[in-house]
Amino acid sequence: MEVRFREIDPFNCWVWLRFTDVPNEGEKNYIDGIFDSWYVIGRLGGFNSENLQAHDSGADLSWIPYDNQEATSVMPALMHNLGHLEYEGEWARCWIDLGTCDAIAIDVLINIFMQVDGDVVQIKELLIGGINDDWQVEDHPDAIFTSSK
Numbered sequence: 417m418e419v420r421f422r423e424i425d426p427f428n429c430w431v432w433l434r435f436t437d438v439p440n441e442g443e444k445n446y447i448d449g450i451f452d453s454w455y456v457i458g459r460l461g462g463f464n465s466e467n468l469q470a471h472d473s474g475a476d477l478s479w480i481p482y483d484n485q486e487a488t489s490v491m492p493a494l495m496h497n498l499g500h501l502e503y504e505g506e507w508a509r510c511w512i513d514l515g516t517c518d519a520i521a522i523d524v525l526i527n528i529f530m531q532v533d534g535d536v537v538q539i540k541e542l543l544i545g546g547i548n549d550d551w552q553v554e555d556h557p558d559a560i561f562t563s564s565k
Contacts, residue, residue, distance in 0.1 A: 417539045417542060420542075430511055432543035459494060459495050464518060466490040493517045495513070498510065499512070507550075
C-alpha cells in the first residue's frame with residue numbers, strides 16, 4: 417500500500433482509499449467500522465500527543481509514575497466530525513474534520529490500514545488530503561469552514 421499526503425486542511429480533509437479490486441459488502445462494512453472506531457477515539461480526545469506518558473516512559477511500563485495532574489492540564493485535542501464513507505468503484509473516500517486532535521491520529525489511521533491491507537482487503541493507495549480529479553467534491557455540509565473557490 418502506498419501512502420501519499422496532499423494538501424491538508426485539518427477542518428475539511430478528505431481521506432481516499434483505492435483498493436486493488438472493488439470491495440465487497442463485507443469489506444466495506446469492515447472499513448466503515450474502522451473509520452467509526454477511529455472517530456470515536458478522536459472525539460473522546462484519544463489523539464492527544466501532549467499526554468503520552470506511557471509511551472514516553474520507554475519499554476518498561478512496570479510501576480511508571482503516572483501524573484494525573486499533567487494529564488488533565490494539557491489542552492484537549494478533539495476530533496470534530498466525520499462524514500459517511502462513500503464508495504465509487506475501486507475508490508472510497510471519507511470527509512473528516514480533525515478539529516484540534518494531533519497528527520498522531522493520521523499515523524494511527526495509516527497503521528490501521530497497513531494491517532488491513534495485509535489481513536483483510538488489498539489497498540493500493542491511501543491518500544490523505546486533497547481531491548481526486550475523477551471524483552469531484554463539494555464543500556461538505558458539516559464543514560465549519562468552507563474552502564475558498
